[in-house]
Amino acid sequence: MDARTFKKQLETLKREIGDRGNPDSFQSEGCTNCSQCMFCVDCVDCHGCNYVHGSERCTYCTQVVDSVDCHQSSHLIECERCVSSHYLVRSQDCAECQYCFGCVGLVRKEFHILNQPYDRKTYFAIVKALKAELSID
Secondary structure, X not given: OOHHHHHHHHHHXXXXXXXXXXXXXXXXXXXXXXXXXXXXXXOEOOEOOEXXXXXXXXXXXEEEEOOEOOEOOEEEEXXXXXXXXXXXXXXXXXXXXXXEEOOEOOEXXXXXXXXXXXXXXHHHHHHHHHHHHHOOO
């Protein structure tokens, strides 16, 4: 097989196979190129996610909204590039964090707002007020 034949056959395969949609996904709506996702809405290029909405390039996430490039995380809202983290809001580049709001670049932290630590009770009181003012569910 020469390069010309290879290229021709590859183009033929691409046309024949075309867009396969969202392979192995279940009840996902408005998604593009997502695979093995369940109950997702309006996501792009996600894999292995459940109950994710409006997110892009996330993998193995659950209960995530409007987030990008997050992996193995749950309960994120408007986050970017967060990994193995849970209950984050408007945070980015955090890893193995829990209960962080508006944080950037933290690793293995919990109960932080704008990268500042708070005790659990104070954290939840401030976050409740912020979510109401910022209209975040």
